Each structure stands twice: as C-alpha cells, then as structure tokens.
Amino acid sequence: MTEHTGxxxxxxxxxxxxxxxxxxxxxxxxxxxxFVNTSGIPVRxxxxxxxxxxxxxxxxxxxPGEYPFTRGVQPTMFRGRYWTMRQYAGFAxxxxxxxxxxxxxxxxxxxxSVAFDLPTQIGYDSDNEMAIGEVGKVGVAIDSLEDVxxxxxxxxxDKVSTSMTINAPAAVLLAMYMAVAEKQGVSADKLRGxxxxxxxxxxxxxxxxxxxxxxxxRIITDIFSYCxxxxxxxxxxxxxGYHIREAGSTAVQEVAxxxxxxxxxxxxxxxxxxxxxxxxxxxxFFFNAHSDFFxxxxxxxxxxxxxxxxxxxxxxxxxxxxxxxxxxxxTAGCTLTAPQPKNNIVRVAFQAMAAVLGGTQSLHTNxxxxxxxxxxxxxxxxxxxxxxxIAYETGVTDTVDPLAGSYYLENxxxxxxxxxxxYIKKIDELGGAAEAIEKGFIQREIQDSAYRxxxxxxxxxxxxxxxxxxxxxxxxxxxxxxxDPAVRTSxxxxxxxxxxxxxxAVVGRRLADLKQGAEGDQNLIPLMLKAVKAYATLGEICxxxxxVFGEYQQVNTLG
Amino acid sequence: xxxxxxxxxxxxxxGLDGHDRGVKVVARALMDAxxxxxxxxxxxxxxxxxxxxxxxxxxxxxxxxxxxxHDYLFPKVMELLEEKDVDDMLVIGxxxxxxxxIPALKGAGIAEVFGPGTTTTQIIDYIKSNVKTRY
Numbered sequence: 001m002t003e004h005t006g007x008x009x010x011x012x013x014x015x016x017x018x019x020x021x022x023x024x025x026x027x028x029x030x031x032x033x034x035f036v037n038t039s040g041i042p043v044r045x046x047x048x049x050x051x052x053x054x055x056x057x058x059x060x061x062x063x064p065g066e067y068p069f070t071r072g073v074q075p076t077m078f079r080g081r082y083w084t085m086r087q088y089a090g091f092a093x094x095x096x097x098x099x100x101x102x103x104x105x106x107x108x109x110x111x112x113s114v115a116f117d118l119p120t121q122i123g124y125d126s127d128n129e130m131a132i133g134e135v136g137k138v139g140v141a142i143d144s145l146e147d148v149x150x151x152x153x154x155x156x157x158d159k160v161s162t163s164m165t166i167n168a169p170a171a172v173l174l175a176m177y178m179a180v181a182e183k184q185g186v187s188a189d190k191l192r193g194x195x196x197x198x199x200x201x202x203x204x205x206x207x208x209x210x211x212x213x214x215x216x217x218r219i220i221t222d223i224f225s226y227c228x229x230x231x232x233x234x235x236x237x238x239x240x241g242y243h244i245r246e247a248g249s250t251a252v253q254e255v256a257x258x259x260x261x262x263x264x265x266x267x268x269x270x271x272x273x274x275x276x277x278x279x280x281x282x283x284x285f286f287f288n289a290h291s292d293f294f295x296x297x298x299x300x301x302x303x304x305x306x307x308x309x310x311x312x313x314x315x316x317x318x319x320x321x322x323x324x325x326x327x328x329x330x331t332a333g334c335t336l337t338a339p340q341p342k343n344n345i346v347r348v349a350f351q352a353m354a355a356v357l358g359g360t361q362s363l364h365t366n367x368x369x370x371x372x373x374x375x376x377x378x379x380x381x382x383x384x385x386x387x388x389x390i391a392y393e394t395g396v397t398d399t400v401d402p403l404a405g406s407y408y409l410e411n412x413x414x415x416x417x418x419x420x421x422x423y424i425k426k427i428d429e430l431g432g433a434a435e436a437i438e439k440g441f442i443q444r445e446i447q448d449s450a451y452r453x454x455x456x457x458x459x460x461x462x463x464x465x466x467x468x469x470x471x472x473x474x475x476x477x478x479x480x481x482x483x484d485p486a487v488r489t490s491x492x493x494x495x496x497x498x499x500x501x502x503x504x505a506v507v508g509r510r511l512a513d514l515k516q517g518a519e520g521d522q523n524l525i526p527l528m529l530k531a532v533k534a535y536a537t538l539g540e541i542c543x544x545x546x547x548v549f550g551e552y553q554q555v556n557t558l559g
Numbered sequence: 560x561x562x563x564x565x566x567x568x569x570x571x572x573x574g575l576d577g578h579d580r581g582v583k584v585v586a587r588a589l590m591d592a593x594x595x596x597x598x599x600x601x602x603x604x605x606x607x608x609x610x611x612x613x614x615x616x617x618x619x620x621x622x623x624x625x626x627x628x629h630d631y632l633f634p635k636v637m638e639l640l641e642e643k644d645v646d647d648m649l650v651i652g653x654x655x656x657x658x659x660x661i662p663a664l665k666g667a668g669i670a671e672v673f674g675p676g677t678t679t680t681q682i683i684d685y686i687k688s689n690v691k692t693r694y
Contacts, residue, residue, distance in 0.1 A: 118575035118626055122602075130604070133631030134575050207577015207601050248580050334580070338675040371675050373657055374627075447583050454584045458678045467676045476658045483627065558570075558586055558598040 007050055014048060021045070037295045038453070039252040041415050047407030055410065060305065064400045066320075068308040070301050070413065071401040072359040073324040078397035082110075084362035085387045086163060088330065090115035090140035091374050092487045094150035097140040101155060103377065107384055111362060112193075113163040114151070115139030116173075121208040123169045123542025126491035136487035138374075139165075143495050144537045148176040149183065158186040162193035163238070163328065163362075168210035170197035171223055172541050175529040178231070194235035194284055194328070197223060200261040200433055201240050203552065204442045205247040210542060213434050215549035219524060220265065221272045224279045226525040235284040237265060238328065241303075245288035246334050248450020251299045252416055254288060256423030257433070257442055259307055263424070264433040266315055276315050280322025287360075289351040290332040296351070297403055298412035300327070300358030306417055306424075329355035330364040336371040340466035341477065344368040349386050356390050357403050363387055373480040440557040447557065495537065502535040510534045511544050518548040566690055567617040571599040571608045573636065576626035581653060585621065588679030594619075594686070605635040612640075612648060618690050621682075624654040634667035641668075647691045653677065 035043040055061065062068055065075030074080060087104055089112075090097045101112055116139040119131035125143045126135045135141050142148060152162075157180065166173045174195050181191055199216040202209040209216070220237065227236040241249075241258035249257065262283065269279055287303065289296055308323040317323055331351040336344045345368050352365045365383040367375030375383070391397055403409050430436040437443065456462035463469050510531040517527045531541055570586040572579060579601060586596045597615045599608060612620050624632060633652050640648065652664065653673040661672050670689060673682055 118577075118628075122575050124575075130575065130602075133628035134626060137627035202577070207579065208575075246578075246580070248584075371655070373655070447580075447587070450580050451584050451587050454588075454679065458680060478659070480657050480659075482657075485630070554600045556598060556600055558583060558596070 010048060010050060014050065037251070037292050038290065039250040039295060039416065039419065041252075041295075041412065041419070047411055049407060051407050051411045055414070060414070061404065061410070067312065067323060068305040069324055070305045071404055073304070073326055073361070075400075077359060077400040078356070078391070079400065082391045082397065083356065083360050083387075084111040084161065085109050085384060085391075086111040086113045086328065086362045086364055087380055087384055088113040088115050088165065088364045089380070091117075091138070091481075092136040092140065092483050093490065094140055094142065094147040095153075098151055098153050098155070100377075101151075104380070104384070105155070105160070107381060108388065109384060111161045111163065112155070113364060114165065116164070116166055117141045118208070120538060121166060121168070123172075123210050123538060123546070125495060125537050125539030126488055127495055128539055131488070135491055136483045141487060141491050142173070142176070142538060143491060144498055144535050145176050145179055145532050146494070146498055146535065148173075148180050152177075152180050152184075156186070157181045157184055158190040160192075163196075164193065165196050167196050167199055167202050167206075167208055168216065169538060169542055170195040171219055171525055171528050172532065172538050174223065174234075175525065175532045178529060179533050188231045189233070191231050192233045194238050195223070196240060196286070197237040198240045198261065198286075200264060200437060201243055201258075203554075204244065204257065204437045205446060206243040209552045209554075211545060211549040212552045213438070215518075215545070216552075217264075217268045217434070221269050221274070222523045222525055224269050224274060224282075225272070226523055227282060228274070228278045234282065235326075236279065236282050238284045238286045239265065240286040242286050242288045242330055244446060245290060245332065247446050248334075248453060249446045250449050251290065251292070251295050252419045253423065253445060253449060255299055255303045255306065255416060255420040256427070257446075258285065258287070259303065259310065259420065260424050260427040260433040260436070262307065263310060263314070266311075267432070270315070276311070276317045277319040277322050280311060280315075280317050281319060281324075283322075284361075285325050285327035287327050287329050287355075288332050289329050289355040289358075291335050291347065291351060293350060293354050294406075294409055294412055295416075296354035297358045298409055298416050300329075300355070300360065301401075301409075301413045302416035302420060303327075304359070305413075306420055326361045328362040328364070329358070329360040331355070331366045333366055333370060336366060336368075337464060337466050338371040339471060340474065341368045341372065343466050344371070345382055345386070348383060349390075352386055353390055353394075353396070357396060357401075359401060369477070369480070372477060373482070376479075376481050438555065440555045443555065443557040498535060498537070506534045507531070507536045507540070510536055511540060514541065515544050515548060518545055566594045566619065566686060567615065568594050568596045568619040568621055568686070569599065569608070569612045569615055569617040570596055571603055571611070571620060571622045572601045572624075573603050573605060573608055573622055573632040574624055574626060574628040575602060576624055576628065576654075577601055578625040578654075579623075581625070582621075582623040585623070585653070585679055585682055589621075589683060589686070592683045605632055605639050608636055609639040609643060609645070613643060613645065618648060619686055620648055620650045621686075622650070622652045624652070624656070627655070629654065629656050629664065630660055633664050633669050637668040649686065649690050651682075651685070653682075
C-alpha cells in the first residue's frame with residue numbers, strides 16, 4: 001500500500017535502533033525483564049507509527065461525538081462545559097448530610113451524590129436488629145420520606161442533579177425523591193440525576209443485594225419503563241465497573257464485566273417489550289480511575305467503542321445516543337494508603353487526570369483520609385479543588401481527547417478493546433452475565449486478580465509508595481471523623497414518632513396493594529410512590545417484597 | 560504442633576458490609592500457608608459466627624469489617640463466645656478500624672487488629688505463633 005512507503009524507512013530505522021539498544025542492555029539493563037500492566041498486557045519499550053499502521057481510523061477511532069465514540073461522546077467535550085464535579089457524600093442523619101451537601105454546593109460542586117448507610121442499602125429500617133452498629137456509618141440513614149425531605153431541605157431539586165448510590169431498594173428511593181420534588185413544586189420532567197440500580201454487580205462485587213436475580217431484574221425493567229414515560233431526563237441505571245475494580249479486577253475485566261452486565265439489562269428490557277432507543281439513551285455507566293495512567297485512559301476509550309458496537313450491531317439501536325457510554329468516574333478507593341495519607345492527594349490527582357483525559361462526564365475525587373475513616377471537610381475540599389485545578393489551570397480541557405494519536409495509547413486502547421471483547425464472548429457462552437455470576441465465574445476471575453495483585457505487592461514486584469517502599473515512622477492521625485452512635489437512637493425515636501402520627505390504615509392498604517402488584521405483573525413504581533407518600537418506611541416496603549420474592553443467597557466461590 | 564493437625568480458621572464477615580476483597584485474599588493466603596479455612600460469606604450476625612465457629616471446631620476466628628460497625632460487632636462476638644464457654648479460640652479482626660478504637664477491642668478480647676497495608680505473611684505469622692494449642 002502506498003501509505004506504508006514511509007514506514008519502510010521507519011522499519012529499517014527501528015530495526016537498527018532496537019539492535020543498538022539490545023547490545024547495551026547487558027551493561028545497562030532495564031528495571032525489569034518484562035513490563036506488564038494490571039491487565040496483563042505487556043508494555044513494550046517503544047511504540048511508533050508502525051503500531052497503528054493497520055488501524056482504520058474512521059471505523060475504530062473516529063471523531064468525537066460520532067460513532068464509535070472512541071474520542072468522546074460530545075463533539076466539543078470540555079471546551080463546551082466541564083464534567084460535573086460530584087463528591088459522594090452522606091453520613092449520620094439526614095440533617096447532618098444536608099449540611100455537608102450545602103457546604104459542597106457552596107464550594108462550587110455542581111452535582112450531588114448521596115451515600116446511604118448499609119441498612120438503607122439493604123432495606124432495613126434503623127430499628128431492625130440487623131442494623132445495630134451500622135446506622136449512619138457509611139452513609140446517611142433513611143427510613144422514610146420524612147428523612148428524604150430533611151436530606152434535600154433548601155436544595156431546589158430543579159437546579160441540581162442528584163446521583164443516588166442505591167441498588168436493591170433503588171425504586172423506593174426514587175419514589176421518595178419524586179415525592180420530595182412534588183412537595184417542592186418541581187415537576188418530574190425537570191428532575192435530573194441517577195439511581196445506581198445495578199443489581200448484577202451487587203451479586204458479584206459489592207454485596208448490597210436483597211432479592212434473587214429474577215425479581216430484581218423485574219424491578220429494574222419496571223423502573224426503565226416508568227422513567228422513560230415519566231422522568232425523561234433521569235438516568236435509570238448506572239452500570240458500574242467501579243466496584244468490580246475495587247473488588248480486585250483488572251482494567252480489562254472492569255470493562256468486560258460492566259458491559260456484560262449492561263448487555264443483560266438491555267436484554268431484559270427488550271424481553272419485556274421496551275424499545276432499545278427509548279431506554280438506550282438513559283443508560284449511564286460508572287468506572288474506576290486506578291493508578292496506571294495510560295491503561296486507565298485507554299480503558300475509557302475502549303469501553304466507549306465496545307459499547308457503541310454492542311448497541312448498534314447486537315441490539316440494532318438506531319439513535320446514536322443509545323450507543324454512547326456516558327459515565328461517572330471515581331478515583332480508586334483501594335489505592336489509598338493509610339500510611340502517609342497526604343500522598344493520597346497526589347495519587348488522586350493523577351487518577352483524576354486520567355479520568356478527565358479519558359473523557360468522563362462526571363467525577364468524584366477521593367479524599368486523602370479515606371483509608372482511615374469518612375472524609376473530613378478539609379480533606380473533601382482538597383479533593384474537590386483537585387478537580388477544579390485540572391479544569392481551570394492545566395489546559396488539558398482546551399482540546400478534545402488530547403492523548404489520541406499517541407502510538408502507545410491507541411495501541412493500548414485496541415488491546416483492551418480486544419481482550420474485553422473476548423471476555424464478553426466467553427460470558428455469552430456461559431449464558432450471559434447473570435448465569436456467569438450464578439456459576440461463580442465472574443467472582444472467581446475477580447478474586448484471582450485481587451490475590452495476584454496482593455502477592456505482587458508483598459513480593460515487591462509492585463511498589464506502593466509509603467507501604468512497601470519509602471516508609472517513614474509517623475504519628476498516628478487523630479481527630480478522625482466519627483459517626484456518633486446516638487444516630488441510631490435518634491433514628492429510632494423518629495421512627496416511633498412517625499409510626500404514631502401517620503395513618504396506619506392507609507399505610508396498610510398501600511402495602512397490601514404493593515404486595516398484590518408484586519405477585520402479579522403490575523409496574524411497581526406507582527405503587528411504591530403511593531406507599532412512600534403515606535409514609536410507609538423503607539423497611540416495610542422492602543419486607544413486603546422480601547415476602548413475595550424471597551432473599552438472595554450468595555454463591556460461595558472460595559475453596 | 561505436629562504436621563498431622565492443620566490450623567482451622569473461620570474467615571467471617573460480620574454485619575452488613577459487602578467489602579469482601581480483603582477477607583478473600585487473606586483466606587486464600589491462609590490456605591496457601593497450609594491452614595484449613597471456612598469462609599462464612601457476607602452478612603453474618605455475631606451469633607451465626609459463633610455457631611459456625613463451634614460447629615466447624617476452628618482454632619481461629621478472623622473477622623473483617625470495613626463499615627465502621629466493628630465497635631459493636633467484634634465485642635458482641637466475644638460476649639457470645641464467653642456465654643458458650645469458648646475460651647480456646649484465637650479471635651482476630653481486620654479492615655478499616657481507627658487506631659483509637661483498638662484498645663477497646665483488645666479489652667473485649669480481640670487478640671489483634673490488622674489494618675490496611677498489613678501483609679498476609681504478617682497475619683500468617685501472627686496466627687502460627689499465637690494460636691492456642693488445644694491438643
């Protein structure tokens with residue numbers, strides 16, 4: 001081919017150069033015999049135009065805002081507007097979390113992200129025996145609509161977008177959010193935000209499941225149809241690789257298992273008769289930003305291309321918006337170190353930069369103290385400032401996808417794309433993501449990677465600054481943010497008061513309607529909306545569904 | 560200790576916390592070090608943990624919590640063990656546990672608490688030298 005003419009010279013030059021380098025290696029060896037990234041992809045000494053010589057630019061990379069979206073989902077990306085700066089926050093009571101949200105909005109944060117405590121995430125009220133010790137600890141405790149009213153007090157829901165990390169009880173929290181909006185006089189078509197609503201990764205990686213897969217998928221498709229008709233700007237799911245990566249997967253596995261879950265949701269929605277282009281544009285994604293800089297940037301680009309192809313070719317989507325991966329990113333919690341916590345500021349900055357150069361739509365930067373406790377206000381502020389620095393000072397936002405064309409990055413993007421596609425093929429052969437989880441395949445793959453990673457650290461093949469090299473003697477940190485155990489007592493008091501003041505007969509009827517709906521095939525969201533408005537509690541609603549659907553039993557993949 | 564008898568460990572996740580990366584890595588390292596490990600899976604109540612420990616006749620209970628509920632759940636396990644007159648099991652904990660909480664946990668009978676950055680070798684060595692021989 002004529003376009004390769006120049007490459008013959010290059011090939012010759014490269015051969016000469018390589019031979020020269022090899023000769024000197026005996027005297028001056030490289031740091032390692034083999035350089036490999038977390039995905040097991042060998043990293044070569046040098047990448048040149050030869051590495052991209054076979055690529056078909058338009059079909060594999062293309063232009064931003066156009067299929068296959070490798071370079072980004074919008075044509076102008078951050079020249080138009082920056083990503084949404086969205087810090088995941090929430091602890092103790094609704095009132096206390098509300099104060100933190102208003103602090104963050106005052107500091108220039110542009111979206112909210114709600115962290116719920118574990119009892120809320122697993123559908124227990126604060127007075128349940130299972131909740132002892134956990135109330136308000138890893139997020140805010142929500143028992144009823146009353147708490148959600150306090151959570152968004154003085155925050156106009158038509159002005160902010162709100163992301164809620166809630167999965168098994170996602171529909172209940174969405175109903176509560178809608179009820180608060182209604183009280184504020186905000187109509188549902190103005191609501192912007194996201195519910196995580198991604199149950200498959202709960203089974204494989206995160207652990208806050210309630211019901212078995214089948215009824216869980218039914219609730220999810222109920223949410224899809226309800227949102228498509230009633231809350232057009234709402235992201236009805238956030239298909240999450242973040243937790244898969246935190247559980248120990250590689251970058252390639254993160255892409256593969258996330259998109260495989262995505263495929264399962266699309267399939268489930270098609271099976272209940274939804275049209276791919278009505279819900280396709282409202283699917284959103286959530287990825288991790290880990291430490292290997294180029295591997296991460298390549299990961300986002302590969303994920304965009306792979307999903308675009310899946311939606312277009314497998315699911316025959318017509319609307320380009322259905323083919324776009326719009327995603328949130330969070331820097332990797334698992335890379336934060338307890339020793340020398342200030343080093344985490346730097347770690348997070350590099351990870352955040354990778355997410356920005358990978359074209360994220362919104363970003364959470366971790367706080368330096370999160371390997372120790374919940375983040376303090378000062379630590380959260382530095383984390384937010386890190387994003388603002390990248391946006392306003394570094395200049396990386398002035399052109400679209402500035403790393404494109406790097407021989408290394410483009411090569412790595414292809415490698416990750418191909419390896420993730422191969423995994424998805426394997427999962428297809430196992431019968432899809434839900435089956436692969438039921439068989440323990442995905443969990444085993446993740447735990448093998450986690451074990452390998454830990455061994456690499458212990459054998460010092462992988463250096464973690466401050467942990468297995470460059471350690472110092474240091475004072476133990478003090479004044480860590482702690483949640484007052486009295487939060488549980490105050491939640492229980494509030495519940496008692498609520499139960500004595502509300503109309504129990506109405507609550508009973510609403511819960512009976514919900515039970516009947518769950519036994520049949522009625523859409524559950526309007527029934528939940530009625531129940532939450534009558535101040536039925538989260539636990540009561542989830543208990544009704546537990547009664548009908550049963551509870552999931554985890555597959556033991558150890559041994 | 561003779562070769563014939565392997566150290567038996569119950570790896571447990573008390574409470575509602577779903578973070579099981581650490582406990583699985585540790586469990587596997589203990590197996591590679593020649594111990595027998597029974598993993599409880601997620602969401603175990605203190606009484607379920609104590610029952611499993613007795614039923615499986617383990618020498619060690621290794622619990623992991625990252626949700627902050629250790630201050631209630633760890634001592635509760637110790638209390639139930641005492642109720643059942645079990646005093647020959649080595650009980651250790653790990654996870655995200657602030658240093659200032661450790662004295663109280665040790666006071667309740669948790670022998671050692673391992674935080675982020677601990678190597679699996681440290682845990683293996685600790686168990687080998689502190690397991691209470693019952694034979």
